[in-house]
Amino acid sequence: MTFATTIAFIGGGNMVRSLVGGLVAQGCDPATIRVAEPIDPVRESLAGDFGIKAYPTAAEAVEGAHVWMFAVKPQVMRTVCETLAPLAQAEKPLVVSVAAGISGVQIEHWLGGGLGVVRAMPNTPALLGAGATGLFANANVDANGRAVAEQLLASTGPTTWIGDEMQMDAVTALSGSGPAYVFLLAEAMIAAGEAEGLPPDAARALALQTVLGAARMLTESGEAPDELRKRVTSPNGTTQAALESFERDGFRAIVARAIHAARERGRELSAMND
Numbered sequence: 001m002t003f004a005t006t007i008a009f010i011g012g013g014n015m016v017r018s019l020v021g022g023l024v025a026q027g028c029d030p031a032t033i034r035v036a037e038p039i040d041p042v043r044e045s046l047a048g049d050f051g052i053k054a055y056p057t058a059a060e061a062v063e064g065a066h067v068w069m070f071a072v073k074p075q076v077m078r079t080v081c082e083t084l085a086p087l088a089q090a091e092k093p094l095v096v097s098v099a100a101g102i103s104g105v106q107i108e109h110w111l112g113g114g115l116g117v118v119r120a121m122p123n124t125p126a127l128l129g130a131g132a133t134g135l136f137a138n139a140n141v142d143a144n145g146r147a148v149a150e151q152l153l154a155s156t157g158p159t160t161w162i163g164d165e166m167q168m169d170a171v172t173a174l175s176g177s178g179p180a181y182v183f184l185l186a187e188a189m190i191a192a193g194e195a196e197g198l199p200p201d202a203a204r205a206l207a208l209q210t211v212l213g214a215a216r217m218l219t220e221s222g223e224a225p226d227e228l229r230k231r232v233t234s235p236n237g238t239t240q241a242a243l244e245s246f247e248r249d250g251f252r253a254i255v256a257r258a259i260h261a262a263r264e265r266g267r268e269l270s271a272m273n274d
């Protein structure tokens with residue numbers, strides 16, 4: 001993929017490593033990517049691993065960039081935006097933010113107003129081109145801005161536009177945080193396999209390939225998750241015993257409560273940084 005637009009990432013942490021890795025792997029020219037990251041070893045490793053330009057301060061990275069991608073912690077978004085407001089007003093970039101909870105209205109206000117702001121909620125499988133991203137654009141973003149934001153995120157996996165910004169907290173709770181839920185399930189399966197007497201290496205190899213194989217069936221077979229589940233479940237067999245144990249223990253309610261807690265935390269992050 002060619003991507004002529006210059007993009008400056010503000011913050012060079014876990015999410016940006018995944019996004020930059022995904023972009024470069026998809027053929028995006030590293031010369032068009034800049035990152036601002038204050039931590040020396042983190043900045044140097046991003047520059048070394050991906051051949052991008054990395055700067056210690058945001059002001060250096062954003063100057064002249066078409067897209068400013070904010071990827072700092074939600075708790076510092078206000079300070080970072082307010083510091084960059086004069087430059088944003090002079091340059092009028094397309095602003096993209098991946099910060100959980102922080103609204104487009106807040107970001108535009110902190111940057112001085114009158115700017116197109118796209119909220120993007122990617123996830124870390126972006127590193128492998130297997131990310132999932134929800135997108136929301138404020139009213140100042142024109143068709144070209146939407147196309148640029150979509151092209152940028154689509155190079156790391158499928159994108160979904162969300163019409164109501166209130167739903168971005170649910171996107172964050174489902175797919176933004178979602179990889180961690182799958183990793184937790186994998187951890188629990190490995191530990192359970194070991195508890196049942198398997199050697200650690202065998203438990204790990206079997207659990208990880210099972211997660212991969214099941215994920216591929218979910219995405220490649222075209223079958224609904226419940227249909228795939230039923231095909232594993234022989235009447236009165238081992239899977240039925242496990243699934244009945246999950247249902248008795250309230251598995252679905254546990255998942256629903258966890259995703260609700262994540263969504264509520266997104267709302268809190270917005271309110272506490274207002």
Ligand SMILES: NC(=O)C1=CN([C@@H]2O[C@H](COP(=O)(O)OP(=O)(O)OC[C@H]3O[C@@H](n4cnc5c(N)ncnc54)[C@H](OP(=O)(O)O)[C@@H]3O)[C@@H](O)[C@H]2O)C=CC1
Nearest residue numbers: 010011012013014015036037071072073074098099100122
């Ligand atoms: N991790 C994930 O899976 C996802 C994260 N997000 C969102 O992405 C954002 C970043 O998350 P994540 O990458 O995990 O966080 P990290 O803490 O790993 O990365 C943020 C980085 O930004 C640095 N930073 C702080 N202030 C500035 C500044 N003024 N200029 C430039 N860089 C600065 C931080 O340094 P220091 O540590 O010194 O403060 C840190 O290295 C968050 O808002 C999060 O909600 C969205 C989707 C998924």
Ligand SMILES: O=C(O)[C@@H]1CCC=N1
Nearest residue numbers: 099100172176177178
């Ligand atoms: O945990 C967080 O707050 C961020 C947002 C989504 C994934 N990580």
